[in-house]
Amino acid sequence: MQNVICLFAGIKVKINYPYPSFERFAAEYLLPVDAAFDMEITVSEADVFCERDGAEGHYSDAYLQTLAVYRKFCTAAAERGVLLFHGSALAMDGNAYIFSAPSGTGKSTHAALWRKVFGNRVQMINDDKPLLRFFEKETLVYGTPWNGKHRLGGNFSAPLKGICFLERGQKNAVRALTARESLTRLLSQCFLPDDESAAQAVLSMVKEIVQKTPIWLLTCNISEEAARISCAALTGKREWLSEEGINGQTEEFTRE
Amino acid sequence: MKLLQGVLVSEVDGEYVAVTLGKAGKKFNGMIRMNGTAAFLVQRLQSEQSEESLTQALCETYDVSAEEAAQNVRMVLDKLRGAGLLEE
Known part of the structure; x- marks a missing residue:
């Protein structure tokens, strides 16, 4: 597992994820690694695998991982008005x-x-x-x-x-x-x-x-x-x- | 019979739309537009009901004959059944 802290829609979120390259994907939205955060989400390999079911065509794990992260974040942030x-x-x-x-x-x-x-x-x-x-x-x-x-x-x-x-x-x-x-x-x-x-x-x-x-x-x-x-x-x-x-x-x- | 878990009804200005999540969403992926009567029945179906109990509830709330109510209930149940959203 790797992790980053990002700022999405004004919410500081710590994200734990299994495959490389999310850090690069979210580069513009990264906060310092020791920043305080409002919520924490963890995306597992199984979560990434689930995204393959819904996706048409063959996508890389790195891409499906971005979908899994967004799904988890948006679910967790809905009750905060996101x-x-x-x-x-x-x-x-x-x-x-x-x-x-x-x-x-x-x-x-x-x-x-x-x-x-x-x-x-x-x-x-x-x-x-x-x-x-x-x-x-x-x-x-x-x-x-x-x-x-x-x-x-x-x-x-x-x-x-x-x-x-x-x-x-x-x-x-x-x-x-x-x-x-x-x-x-x-x-x-x-x-x-x-x-x-x-x-x-x-x-x-x-x-x-x-x-x-x-x-x-x-x-x-x-x-x-x-x-x-x-x-x-x-x-x-x-x-x-x-x-x-x-x-x-x-x-x-x-x-x- | 009752509705599968994960059917939510949204209302704006007398327009009712049901959306499906989770298990219900896997059975029926889309939205169901409905009138107020249908929405009333859908809300009832969040708990166990029979055709009779729904007809009775409809008669108690709306000014309709038993016959009209029963017809309405059957129509709504057919739709929900068709969408795979009823647990019987």
Whole structure:
């Protein structure tokens, strides 16, 4: 067993693990070896083996180990208000927004369009599996080492101001989702622990998102217009939005 | 009969969604959207029930005829059975 102490979503966690290279994987998030910690988790070889069952294709033990660590951490941290949400999270002008969708829809592609259109006003927090942490006043989105195949993201956090679900379409349109419409979509993109009380904590956090965070549905193609439209919705320039959502109003957006 | 352990119901604004964990999650990997009546029955099924006890509970709580209640109960049980979530 080897061990490291990491800082994930503001929680200092000591991690005991069997296979090499977790230290390198989490390099940006390491604390000194003698740091005090808030919680301790231990991942066994059996835990790593379990991950092989759920994974499609053949992966190295080192990779499966990272999955086992994240599963244990997110289960243990759920009752401290930490939630793993599947999506591409970025910060614009200091606020965090998340694009979410089933794998393969184009979350990362859409986030890349934002970087192209808005340049250095946009920083990637995490391109795949950011952590959300719920505080009384706000919910913060944190970068983590689990940041997708392109390893995009950074070790920083920003307050969550909106979530945008993506669907592919011929044209670009955005509309607000109601609480009822949001629930299944959010639940399907959250990590749900097998432990019942941790899972209950996750359900409460999802409910909190529904109640506090504006949630949008963007139907989009791969174009700069798509990025401008989702940006107008997420950043709160709702004067651009009609009841049915935005359609073909790029002229006004480009004036921004 | 009762529900397998690990079926949790989440509610927002009158929308009920059941999710499955652990053993139940291995049987049925997904979510079940339901109305308030179905959610009521699912909560009851966290402990041992019969078709009769569920029908009676439904009649006591909602303004429905015994016939309607029984029909509702059968429908919900069929769904849960189909998803493999009942222990009988």
